[in-house]
Amino acid sequence: MHDENLLGNLFDTKSLKILRLFLDDKDEEFYLREISKDVDVPVATTFRIVKRLVELKVVEQVMIKKFKLYKLADNDNTLFLEGILKEKKRALEEFVNSAKNMDFIDEIILHGKETEKRASVLLIGENIDAGGVKRLCAEIKEKHNFIVSILSLGRDQFEQMKGMELFPKVKKSLYRR
16 A cells, blocks of 8 residues: 655655646646745745746746746646646545535535645535435545535525625636536
8 A cells, every 4th residue: 555645755745745836737837926925835835846846847937017927837747747636536535426416416616725635625416415425424534534625505595695795715617517
């Protein structure tokens, strides 16, 4: 059996966080400060890592007037790295794939940012099986050491709370029926 954290133990975890950010959003272009904030790595360290990734032709630097943006390069090196880093299904993906098959779940929304160890999820629908969702969260925690925090809401409740701006964090739809 292999250690799930082998890459993190072999390589610099900050570099892996930055690389995973680019791999997760292949077509996205990022400002340096945006990368730093998204992966919670100091700007100076982010600059050093991104500079090294550019030198290795894993990341491309895009100039727009005086602004520098960075995006994942499209070459054999990035395909190789993607294969290594995405060899196992991520815990949140597994949660979504199982939850979307449950009755009455109409939408699954990531609330805030997913970290290495946890994610907050809104389940939108009527009469959602709370026991089934709890069991699924427990399975994910046991298998991946990953915590999925959930809040189940009816569609009307969600729309009311959204209208009151009670969900100020980043929201990303993971599934919609």
